[in-house]
Amino acid sequence: MSGVSGYLPLRYVLADTLVVRTSFDPLRIDSEHVIGGRAQRGMLAAALRRAGLGEEERAWVADGGAVRFAAAHPRLEPGADPDLPGPGPARAAYPPPAYLYTLGKNSDTMADVFADADPAVPYRAVRDPITLDRSLRARVRTTTERYLGRARTGDPDRGVPFFTTALDSGQVFEARWQLLADDPAGLEALAERVIGVLDAARGSLTLGSGGTRAHGGVRVSPVDPDAPLSPDRTAPAGRRSWAAGEPVDLLLLSPALVVGDHGQYAPGALVAEVRALLARHLPGAGVRVVASHVESTVVGAYHRGYRGPMAQRRAAAPGAVVRLVLDRALPAALVRAIEADPLGDRVIDGHGQFVLLDPPPRGPLPPAPEAVPLAGRPAGTVALPDGGAVAAHGPLEWDDPGLAALYDDLLWNAAAEPVRDHARMLARRSARRLEPLTPSLVGRLREAVTHPHHGADAALDALAGVLAGERSAGGSPKTLHDRAVRALARARVVPPGSPPIPVRVWLSGVGGGGAAADWWEANRPRPAHSPAYAAAIAAVDLSLADGLPPRDDPAGLSPRARAWERRNAARLCLALVSSWLAETARVLRTRDPAHTQGGRR
Numbered sequence: 363m364s365g366v367s368g369y370l371p372l373r374y375v376l377a378d379t380l381v382v383r384t385s386f387d388p389l390r391i392d393s394e395h396v397i398g399g400r401a402q403r404g405m406l407a408a409a410l411r412r413a414g415l416g417e418e419e420r421a422w423v424a425d426g427g428a429v430r431f432a433a434a435h436p437r438l439e440p441g442a443d444p445d446l447p448g449p450g451p452a453r454a455a456y457p458p459p460a461y462l463y464t465l466g467k468n469s470d471t472m473a474d475v476f477a478d479a480d481p482a483v484p485y486r487a488v489r490d491p492i493t494l495d496r497s498l499r500a501r502v503r504t505t506t507e508r509y510l511g512r513a514r515t516g517d518p519d520r521g522v523p524f525f526t527t528a529l530d531s532g533q534v535f536e537a538r539w540q541l542l543a544d545d546p547a548g549l550e551a552l553a554e555r556v557i558g559v560l561d562a563a564r565g566s567l568t569l570g571s572g573g574t575r576a577h578g579g580v581r582v583s584p585v586d587p588d589a590p591l592s593p594d595r596t597a598p599a600g601r602r603s604w605a606a607g608e609p610v611d612l613l614l615l616s617p618a619l620v621v622g623d624h625g626q627y628a629p630g631a632l633v634a635e636v637r638a639l640l641a642r643h644l645p646g647a648g649v650r651v652v653a654s655h656v657e658s659t660v661v662g663a664y665h666r667g668y669r670g671p672m673a674q675r676r677a678a679a680p681g682a683v684v685r686l687v688l689d690r691a692l693p694a695a696l697v698r699a700i701e702a703d704p705l706g707d708r709v710i711d712g713h714g715q716f717v718l719l720d721p722p723p724r725g726p727l728p729p730a731p732e733a734v735p736l737a738g739r740p741a742g743t744v745a746l747p748d749g750g751a752v753a754a755h756g757p758l759e760w761d762d763p764g765l766a767a768l769y770d771d772l773l774w775n776a777a778a779e780p781v782r783d784h785a786r787m788l789a790r791r792s793a794r795r796l797e798p799l800t801p802s803l804v805g806r807l808r809e810a811v812t813h814p815h816h817g818a819d820a821a822l823d824a825l826a827g828v829l830a831g832e833r834s835a836g837g838s839p840k841t842l843h844d845r846a847v848r849a850l851a852r853a854r855v856v857p858p859g860s861p862p863i864p865v866r867v868w869l870s871g872v873g874g875g876g877a878a879a880d881w882w883e884a885n886r887p888r889p890a891h892s893p894a895y896a897a898a899i900a901a902v903d904l905s906l907a908d909g910l911p912p913r914d915d916p917a918g919l920s921p922r923a924r925a926w927e928r929r930n931a932a933r934l935c936l937a938l939v940s941s942w943l944a945e946t947a948r949v950l951r952t953r954d955p956a957h958t959q960g961g962r963r
Contacts (some may be wrong), residue, residue, distance in 0.1 A: 367702040368549050369538040369592045370556060371585035374434050374569075375737045376535075378579035379505065381570045390664035392868040395502040396457075396680075397535055399616065399712020401430035403652060406431075406556075409563035414731070418559070426710030427542065428552060432894055433616045433680075433712050434537035436491050436500035439738035442534070451583075454597065455491035455500035455735070456537045457680035459613050462488045462722070470729030472496065476653040476685055477724040492730055494599035494613075494719055501732040503530040528577060534737040538586065538595060540702065554588045590842075595701040600720045602694040609652055609763050610692065611721050612636055612684045617661045617677035618714040620706040629678040635705050636684050643700050648689035656682040661713070665809035677706070677713070692718070714832035758904060760922075765904075772902040773926050774933070780895040781934060784887040785941035788857065793949045795862060803846050804947045807869070811940050818932035819874025825939065826873040829866060858891035872935050879931040885938065886927075889918045899923050 370618070374397065382394045403423055403647045408576075424427040439452040461476040463485035468834050475485060491500040505528050510521035543549040543554070549767040560567070560582045568578035584590045594602070596615075605609050619633045622628030633654050639692065640649050662674035692700075699720050704714035759765060789796070815821040828842065842850075852867035857863065872881045886893035889911065896918030898910040903909070911918030919927070 364455055365542055365544045366546055366549050367540060369432075369595060370541055370553050370590060371536060371538045371592055371597075372434075373437065373583050373585050374535040374537065375581045376533050376579070377527060377581055379577050380531075380580070381526050381528050381577045395500070395504075395529075396437065397434035397529075397537070397709075398568060399433050399537075402434065402537060402539075403431045403711060405567055405569050405582075406559070412566065413559065413562065415559065418555070422556070429556065430540040430542070430704070430710050431712045432539055432715060433537035435615075436502055436735035437534045437536040438493070438498055438500060438733050438735055439534060442732040442736035442738040447734065450736070451491045451597075452536075453495070453498060453599075455493050455498065456596070456613070456615055456717075458488040458490065458492045460531045460609070460657065460681050460683045461611075461653070461685075462492070464488060465726060472722075472727040472730065474724065476582075476655075476683075476721070490732065494596060494717070496722060496727055496730055499730045499732045501734050503533060504528065505530055514701075520961070527834050529716050529896040530616045531579075532737060533735045535704065535735065538592065540595075541591070552593065557584055557590060567572065568801060593755045595696055595698075595715065596717050602697055604688075604690050604692040604697075607687060609685055609687050610718055611714050612686060612706075612718055614678060614680055614682040614714075614716050616680055616712050616715045617659055618638050618682070618704075618706040618716075619661060619675055619677045619708055620714075624842055627675045627677065628681075629656055629676055632656045632678040632682055632705070633684055638688070639703060639705060640686075640688070640699065641698065643703070644688070644690055650687045652685040654682075654684045654689055656684075715761055721871075724866075738874060747786070769904055769922075770926065770930070772904070773923060774930065776902045777895060778937060779914065780887060780898050781937045782941040784892045784895060785938045786945040788855065789942050789945035789949055791853065791858070792856045793945075793953065795856060796851040796865070796946055796950065798849040798952060799865065799946065800849070801947045802942055802952050803849060804950065806846075807945070808940065808943045811936060811943070818936040819878065821936055821941070822872050822878060822932055823874045826870065827876075829870050848921075857885065858888070869939070872939060874932055878935045879928050882931045882935050886917060886934075888916075893918075 380397065382397065407419055407423040410416075410423065423426065429704075430786045435619075436455045437452055438455060440450050451640075461474050462472055463475050464487075465471045465473050465483055465485065467484055467486065472488060473479070473485070477483070488499075491502070492498070507523065507528065508523055508525050510523060525927070539556070541549055541552050543552050545651050564581065567580050567582055569580050612633070616631075618632055618635070619627055620629065620631045622631040633651055637649055637651075640647065657679040658676055659679035660674050661677040662672055701717060705716060706714040707715075707945070775830040805827060807828065810825045811821045813824065815824060847866070851864050853865040854862035854870045855865055868885075871884070872878065889896050893911075899919060900906055900911040900923075903920055905920045912920055915924070917924070
């Protein structure tokens with residue numbers, strides 16, 4: 363390869379959900395956790411076409427002699443995810459190496475199966491993207507949706523159901539485009555021109571498919587504006603030179619379209635392709651392949667120009683590893699020259715890219731914690747759902763009656779539906795133990811709480827009075843017959859994480875005033891079983907800067923949200939109990955259809 367080569371690290375912040383390649387399985391819908399180079403190639407081509415830069419479009423996108431695109435991998439930035447341990451540099455997570463497995467079925471301890479593997483120990487492959495130093499794993503957030511679309515064949519007036527998986531907004535990725543020029547000055551000029559085009563297209567750049575459904579918005583910027591070029595394929599995660607006789611791993615970062623002996627694409631030909639690569643850069647050197655593992659994947663794409671899918675080819679899957687021992691030293695300059703020469707075909711789309719790195723130690727490796735690739739934000743700012751940041755306002759005037767009323771309304775509107783969902787879940791999980799109850803008895807209890815009352819406290823007191831056998835002020839009978847009392851005593855409620863409780867005991871504890879606060883604290887939706895409640899409140903809690911449930915509270919609430927709960931305990935209890943009674947009546951009628959036909963026969 364003539365001339366000089368360098369890399370332009372780019373930072374992608376997803377402003378919208380991003381539709382990526384989805385694979386289907388009878389048991390699940392899986393999504394890629396990377397943004398392919400071809401999608402970025404289309405993004406740049408669209409920006410150049412809108413700007414009227416036809417010459418650059420031919421040179422950068424069509425010819426491939428100046429720019430080679432690269433897959434964008436999750437970028438873990440310090441201060442973005444609370445799970446990230448301590449401050450440190452941002453690191454990209456790449457496909458897990460084929461030699462990396464976890465020891466045991468439920469263990470997080472990792473090991474190198476190319477080294478001393480124990481056949482008596484079960485191993486489980488690491489599937490999450492992992493940093494090259496094996497210190498962090500990326501937990502990429504995705505959402506699967508189903509929608510009706512228009513088929514390109516058949517009846518155009520008939521909607522066709524489609525499934526798609528989208529990367530959630532607010533996440534950040536990193537790609538390193540390879541730039542080629544005749545000299546270092548030309549390389550720097552090319553990088554400045556590419557950055558200028560991307561900056562001029564800010565706000566109009568899109569990635570992936572589904573643009574008509576508000577997908578694909580992205581903000582692109584250089585990782586380091588002061589030094590946009592990097593000499594390395596990846597951020598260095600160790601030494602960049604090896605002495606003769608030292609093992610070195612070649613880790614495949616993107617699919618490699620390699621050709622076998624019979625002219626067909628054959629993933630198994632990766633080892634032979636690596637040998638040919640080293641022969642070009644180290645003529646006459648002795649190369650010994652210590653171990654290798656190559657898996658197969660399918661590479662395909664959709665061509666917007668021709669409005670159809672491209673032919674799918676078998677390729678070596680990312681994460682393939684070839685462990686080598688050479689009889690010559692590998693200095694840093696030679697390592698960079700080797701990494702700049704991708705393996706196989708379609709290198710402009712980012713295929714065949716790899717990195718050379720040290721093998722892991724022979725012993726077990728410590729567990730790698732997981733983190734979400736969220737966009738980091740400066741101090742004094744608030745993160746937005748699309749990954750942006752706005753300046754944080756000063757302390758709120760909590761004594762303002764208008765603010766207090768707004769805070770109460772926000773939290774109640776957010777909490778109402780998760781509380782009802784929790785009540786329905788509680789009724790459904792207790793369905794088998796509720797058989798002693800009848801819809802008529804449940805209706806009697808519902809009548810007590812749905813009758814017009816002066817507030818939630820009075821409704822709960824009325825329910826407690828019915829369970830205690832009291833009579834109303836008007837003299838109407840409120841006592842329960844012995845048969846109903848026995849049914850309430852035999853029926854059981856099964857709270858998550860607690861032993862079954864008789865329904866009569868469970869409901870007798872609820873009431874107005876302080877009893878409501880105590881009952882709610884014992885029966886609230888907890889994060890371990892109903893995380894939607896804490897998440898919904900945190901999203902609108904004005905006292906939280908990040909909108910995430912606090913980790914120092916067992917209920918996942920802020921102190922102000924806790925105080926709001928105490929003030930509104932009766933309303934929360936009434937919402938939970940009334941929803942539970944309604945769902946219980948529905949469950950009983952479903953299990954015994956005779957109740958819907960006028961009684962037992």
